[in-house]
Amino acid sequence: MPELATTLPGRPAPPFDSVGQQASARRLGMWVFLASETLLFGAFFLAYTVYRRLYPEAWAAGAQHDSLAIGTALTGVLLLSSLTAALAVAASKARAWRAVTGLIAATVGLGVFFIGLKFYEYWLHWQDGFVPALHFTHADPHLDLFFVFYFLMTLLHALHMSIGIGLWTLLGVQAHRRRLRDEAAVETTGLYWHFVDLVWLFLYPLLYLVK
């Protein structure tokens, strides 16, 4: 029977006086960080918007070369991983460590699958000569620009996912060894992970579904 989440053993790190104070500070800190990440990806979306309005045909042509099946699969995988992450956070609040470990493992697995599928997709683009600067075999500079955005935006997203996978792995190992000292860490990592999912939810229509 999981203990109630209101009892939180463990001492807070200085300068906090209570674990509750520390947890709410960590939560606020992560949301503030996510606000900055909103501007980071947001600026990318702005540049994308300007060029899409300037070169609509090239943008549509570029998106046609992105596989709808793969893009949809990627989105589905990420949504599923958000579910497992949310369940992991809930389990951590109930201090159900076996569940936490399993759910984190599932999240990591889905995340790794996402990255793998993404790189497979990159490989497909390489095969077709759609990698700017390195292997672009089509004469349209605006199409090149679309793929610059495609690669850079998804790489930036993948980088953030990799960091998330790393964080989850660390937490998962700690949870498995029942040595998770900072329970708020699961919640804040969950917030980060959901944010990365959010970014993808907007990348999907903008990179795959342009007509």
Next chain:
Amino acid sequence: MTTTAPSPFAPPPEATRTTYLNAGTGLRSWLLTTDHKRIAVLYTLAITAFFGLGGVMAFLMRLELLTPPSDLFTIDTYNRLFSAHGIVMVWFFLIPSIPTTLGNFLLPLMIGTRDLAFPRLNLLSFYIFLVGGLFTLAAVSFGGIDTGWTFYTPYSTSFSQTRVFLVVMGIFVMGFSSILTGLNFVVTTHTLRAPGMTWNRLPLFVWSLYATSLIQILATPVLTLTLVLLGMERWFGVGIFDPALGGDPILFEHLFWFYSHPAVYIMILPGLGVISELITCFSRKHIFGYNWIAGSSLAIAAFGFLVWGHHMFVSGQSVYAGLVFSVLSFVVAIPSAIKVFNWIATLYMGRIYLRTPMLYAFAFIGLFVIGGMTGLIVASLAVDVHVHDTYFVVAHFHYIMVGGMLTAYLGGLHFWWPKITGKLYPEGWGIAAAILIFVGFNLTFLPQFIMGYLGMPRRYGAYAPEFQVYHVLSTAGSTVLGVAYLLPLGYLLWSLKYGPDAGPNPWNATGLEWTTPSPPPPDNFDEAPVVRDMPYAYHLEHRQFMDPDEAGALAAKKASRSED
């Protein structure tokens, strides 16, 4: 009266108490510290070094500009000099300065807590800053770049033959330090205020740090992304901003200035906060219009994001956008003016003590007003068409940044020096240096307004002979200024070893930071403070001004009495 006291860095004899300076000796205890006060000291050393580097660049530029032809350096070298000067001064001195030094040291003390919310993140921020600085130093030592600190495309991406990528990496890295420091300050202010320290009892310096932190968090990521795009274009030759490949250079400017305009408010807001502290203490008066000053800091932070297009009036941006940005730029001046009016009202009927920090505060008000008014001039679209890219703009922003921000920094440094080091600086030298800085500064930059208005372009190493007299005056002024800046470096360091002990509150000032010993113990307060009074309660009977010497003697008497 003043005796030579043991150095604050020396290992303590039996009876000496533990301060943040002597708690843990050795390099490791400093390099791996999570104490916000030690981190503040580390930052101070770093930004002073960068200021020196940027200052040397400036001086070399001014030497070249003594004569019209480009006879000291080639034009290419001159381009690299002003680019290095701008980059080092903007990102490695002005942006970090007050927040990472005075802010880091004072924020926990002012709100009555032991440390920032995330002490290890604070240390990480410092090292990120250093790494960024090292990249940039490496680039400068390889000859630097010639694009100006603004990296306009496509010159910076497609044509410049200099180390653009390396410099961009340095600034990219440094940006993370800025974001994380801002995050730390915001969370600290929300969650760690002492009991009784409500938002309307906070020192105005804390309000200004909070507003600054908001800007750092929201503006810097856009710069980060822009530099990534710039770097990718530079490294891979992709055409994001290159018109030949379908890119748009004006998009670069929008993205760049979305950060870089709010960045100037990152630079000045903490200075504005310092002035509120100085004005109240040295006129022994409660601040006039507390709510207005606090609110104006937030207003500047918010409105500062709406005006960036005033850097782009002649870039090809639409004239309607130009009009909107121009009007908004007038609006953003209002909160700054509100501060100045409230300071003046605070001074009225106050008892003024012209100590060194107060001299800096007065200098600030005058020079900031000049900088601000000339800001309105360049914000006027029709006028800016003529003065854009001239020395008028250069003079405007140097009045704000050097006449304003740097002056506030020096004022704050002198004001809190006794708290930070436990030592008093020599007042006579302080006053002399402040006056010399004021004279040197105006001699340097006032002629620049005139020649800019007459048409002298900025970033030119060679110029038409009719401007020479202004350049000679300006270089003479910069020589005085350079010497004047060395004075505080000298006597402040001198005071560490030979200055008299300061005692906890040499100025008899209000504020929680003055209730703890100087220098403070590692945990800031021996007992957790509880706040009951309003801020700036200088009207109370016991808040008579004391000369620091008297305050030291009084503290010593109290200490010896309590030992009986």
Next chain:
Amino acid sequence: MHSDSRSADPFGRDARLRLYKTAAALFALLGLTVAVYVLPVPAAWATPAGLLIAAAKAALVVAVFMELAGSSRLVRLAAATGALWLLILFALTLGDYLSRGALPAL
């Protein structure tokens, strides 16, 4: 009531059911996205529809998974500020482009 039983046992049946239902809704929206793309929707509506559905998914993730609905006012203010500032970036930049006639009108 719902929130009581949720906070009393954050990993209990009610809490998990809420998460499963949200996930189901998200997958339904994903299906809708594909449907809107595949079906012959007029081109002018395709992108706004796609973004609207994405926004709906985002709202679910933010409100339920990220627990913004139950968070403090301060946290919601932080989230709103990020979104508002992004709006400022878009509005003033696109305002320039659109008022120049540089982009086809929206």
